[in-house]
Amino acid sequence: MGNTTSGYDESGNLSANSYQSSNSSRRSSVTTENNEYNNINKNSPSKNNTSTINSSTARRARAQTLGMTTNGSGNTGKQRRASSVVSSLLNAGMKGPSFSRSLEFSNSNTNEMNKRKSTRDRQLIKENHYKNLVVKFDECVDGGYLAPYGVHDDETKLDYDDNVVRQLIIDRKLQPFYLPLEDYEEDELSDEDLLKILNSTLLHQPYADTLEKFENLPGVNGLTTENLNNSDNIDNYIDSSLSKNEKKIQKSLIFTSRLYKRKNLWQQKENERFLDAKAGGLGCSMVPNKNLLLDLYRNGDECPICFLYYPKNFNVSRCCQQPICSECFVQIKRKDPHYKNNHDDNNNINNIDQSEDTSEALVSECSCCPYCATPDFGVTYEPPVMIKRSGLNTEVLPSNYQRTENIYSDSSNISKSVNTRPRTSSLPVNHESVVTSDMIRPVWETNLLKAKLRLKKRFAKANTIHMNNRLISTEEQNKIKKLEDEMLQKAIQLSLSENNK
Amino acid sequence: MSILPKRIIKETKNLIVDPVPGMKTEIPDEDNLRYLTVQMEGPGNSPYQGGVFQLELYLPEEYPMEPPKIRFLTPVYHPNIDKLGRICLDVLKDHWSPAFQIRTVLLSIQQLLGTPNPDDPLLSDIAELCKNDNAKYCEIAKEWTLKYAAEKKKE
Numbered sequence: 176m177g178n179t180t181s182g183y184d185e186s187g188n189l190s191a192n193s194y195q196s197s198n199s200s201r202r203s204s205v206t207t208e209n210n211e212y213n214n215i216n217k218n219s220p221s222k223n224n225t226s227t228i229n230s231s232t233a234r235r236a237r238a239q240t241l242g243m244t245t246n247g248s249g250n251t252g253k254q255r256r257a258s259s260v261v262s263s264l265l266n267a268g269m270k271g272p273s274f275s276r277s278l279e280f281s282n283s284n285t286n287e288m289n290k291r292k293s294t295r296d297r298q299l300i301k302e303n304h305y306k307n308l309v310v311k312f313d314e315c316v317d318g319g320y321l322a323p324y325g326v327h328d329d330e331t332k333l334d335y336d337d338n339v340v341r342q343l344i345i346d347r348k349l350q351p352f353y354l355p356l357e358d359y360e361e362d363e364l365s366d367e368d369l370l371k372i373l374n375s376t377l378l379h380q381p382y383a384d385t386l387e388k389f390e391n392l393p394g395v396n397g398l399t400t401e402n403l404n405n406s407d408n409i410d411n412y413i414d415s416s417l418s419k420n421e422k423k424i425q426k427s428l429i430f431t432s433r434l435y436k437r438k439n440l441w442q443q444k445e446n447e448r449f450l451d452a453k454a455g456g457l458g459c460s461m462v463p464n465k466n467l468l469l470d471l472y473r474n475g476d477e478c479p480i481c482f483l484y485y486p487k488n489f490n491v492s493r494c495c496q497q498p499i500c501s502e503c504f505v506q507i508k509r510k511d512p513h514y515k516n517n518h519d520d521n522n523n524i525n526n527i528d529q530s531e532d533t534s535e536a537l538v539s540e541c542s543c544c545p546y547c548a549t550p551d552f553g554v555t556y557e558p559p560v561m562i563k564r565s566g567l568n569t570e571v572l573p574s575n576y577q578r579t580e581n582i583y584s585d586s587s588n589i590s591k592s593v594n595t596r597p598r599t600s601s602l603p604v605n606h607e608s609v610v611t612s613d614m615i616r617p618v619w620e621t622n623l624l625k626a627k628l629r630l631k632k633r634f635a636k637a638n639t640i641h642m643n644n645r646l647i648s649t650e651e652q653n654k655i656k657k658l659e660d661e662m663l664q665k666a667i668q669l670s671l672s673e674n675n676k
Numbered sequence: 677m678s679i680l681p682k683r684i685i686k687e688t689k690n691l692i693v694d695p696v697p698g699m700k701t702e703i704p705d706e707d708n709l710r711y712l713t714v715q716m717e718g719p720g721n722s723p724y725q726g727g728v729f730q731l732e733l734y735l736p737e738e739y740p741m742e743p744p745k746i747r748f749l750t751p752v753y754h755p756n757i758d759k760l761g762r763i764c765l766d767v768l769k770d771h772w773s774p775a776f777q778i779r780t781v782l783l784s785i786q787q788l789l790g791t792p793n794p795d796d797p798l799l800s801d802i803a804e805l806c807k808n809d810n811a812k813y814c815e816i817a818k819e820w821t822l823k824y825a826a827e828k829k830k831e
Binding site for chain 1: 679681682683686687737738740741771773774775
């Protein structure tokens with residue numbers, strides 16, 4: 176059974192001893208990924224600069240011809256005004272990179288190739304992200320796991336950096352994802368009953384077959400696993416009557432939907448492996464034993480946000496020292512880029528007035544503590560004392576865990592002895608033990624920049640259309656002329672009437 | 677359809693078993709536990725006193741990470757409640773926190789009825805009246821309460 180996972184993930188075949196090395200290699204693979212990403216970022220601006228120049232010269236030429244035709248009658252004042260408008264527009268265009276234009280103008284094959292490659296890279300990154308969200312029983316840290324149980328349901332929204340979170344859990348800087356208990360009355364439950372409940376809990380919440388947003392999507396249902404794995408065949412399923420942009424959206428939807436389905440299958444396999452190991456099969460040394468489970472869950476407590484029961488070693492907010500489970504912690508994030516003091520619900524980025532470049536006004540406010548609203552939400556985590564640790568990064572296998580005496584009566588003493596300082600006051604956001612929301616979502620800054628660029632681009636586009644209309648429209652010209660004539664007449668009338676006085 | 681989170685089950689059960697004073701929560705459709713209706717008594721010492729206001733409450737998929745969606749079904753004359761019953765309240769928008777509950781939100785709404793916030797209005801004309809001619813505002817609000825909110829009580 177242990178080999179069943181080899182098809183999709185290398186870590187499925189790892190023995191407990193090789194965790195260290197697998198972790199370090201995982202980390203190094205992250206850094207190379209990041210480097211690649213940075214390189215892509217570094218390359219793109221220069222590419223765009225050259226093409227914006229190309230496009231701007233082309234635009235200038237076109238604007239000049241337009242100026243000639245509309246002002247052919249020889250109205251120099253108007254011509255000057257028009258060209259100054261055009262040049263200011265061009266300046267704006269130079270400042271804000273206009274991606275779509277640059278793509279139009281530099282329609283070279285290499286560009287296309289790069290684009291396609293980066294799509295595949297993005298898909299691969301996403302796929303790895305989903306793989307890391309699969310809960311694996313043999314990635315056990317102090318009786319918990321490296322991926323969430325799925326309390327908050329929608330997997331497609333778990334957009335935190337999985338590599339960062341996994342490492343933080345292994346380093347004991349964040350509470351591992353423990354399997355939650357739904358109801359727990361400490362006094363009413365015997366040890367046997369508690370263990371029975373825990374043993375019947377699988378690694379992940381049962382999946383909804385399909386999410387509402389994926390319903391009726393072609394190219395997903397009824398496919399073999401092999402077909403699902405192959406993202407090249409997605410094109411065959413896309414509705415050919417759609418526009419280019421719609422096709423792109425559908426393609427990405429199908430990809431995500433398939434990934435969701437695949438993750439579901441991966442998790443099912445992990446569950447099977449888990450059951451197998453529990454029955455004494457491969458990897459049974461990584462299954463938490465009775466002692467460990469009782470030590471953990473006999474001291475359980477409720478998370479104030481999801482209302483589920485977890486072992487007591489919660490993450491604690493850095494500001495007001497309130498508990499929060501990791502499942503809820505990874506849900507808390509910055510708001511998407513938006514305008515400050517945005518009152519109207521409909522007034523989001525997508526339907527604003529485009530007559531003004533407002534991209535600089537976009538903000539992405541930091542997440543606040545859910546309990547006391549202190550900005551820059553962060554938590555600290557106090558792991559179990561050394562002798563009580565097990566799983567990754569320790570000598571103790573979860574199956575060999577020994578119960579230490581006096582755990583209940585002396586637990587306060589034990590925790591005091593490891594505590595370097597009592598937590599009575601809040602910790603600053605940059606304290607070494609604090610894990611912030613931004614740390615597990617480092618891309619927020621890039622996302623904000625991207626949103627700003629998108630808006631700038633749209634503004635530039637809207638402005639071009641607006642200006643073009645203004646230059647071409649003869650009706651407008653006639654209106655201005657009429658207005659000027661009227662003003663002239665009024666002036667003459669006024670001077671006449673003054674003369675009469 | 678996704679699985680209903682434990683928190684929603686616990687919260688709604690709690691609201692029915694141990695209701696907020698002056699409020700009655702119901703689940704009109706047992707198949708959709710995310711949709712609730714609330715009957716809220718107008719707060720004392722306010723033009724809404726004596727009225728019983730109907731609200732509907734929907735817990736979106738992202739709840740509790742996103743706030744519940746609430747609106748008045750009964751027409752209310754109030755600077756922060758519009759014709760469609762939508763409510764302008766910070767905790768229902770930017771200041772939502774997953775540590776809040778349906779209970780806290782309902783209490784905030786009841787409080788908003790008693791202490792309108794004309795400086796951050798949804799309806800500027802009512803806000804103006806509320807600030808400049810409070811007696812007149814109270815009079816109209818009372819009228820509306822009698823006209824719309826009292827009838828509901830009889831039913």
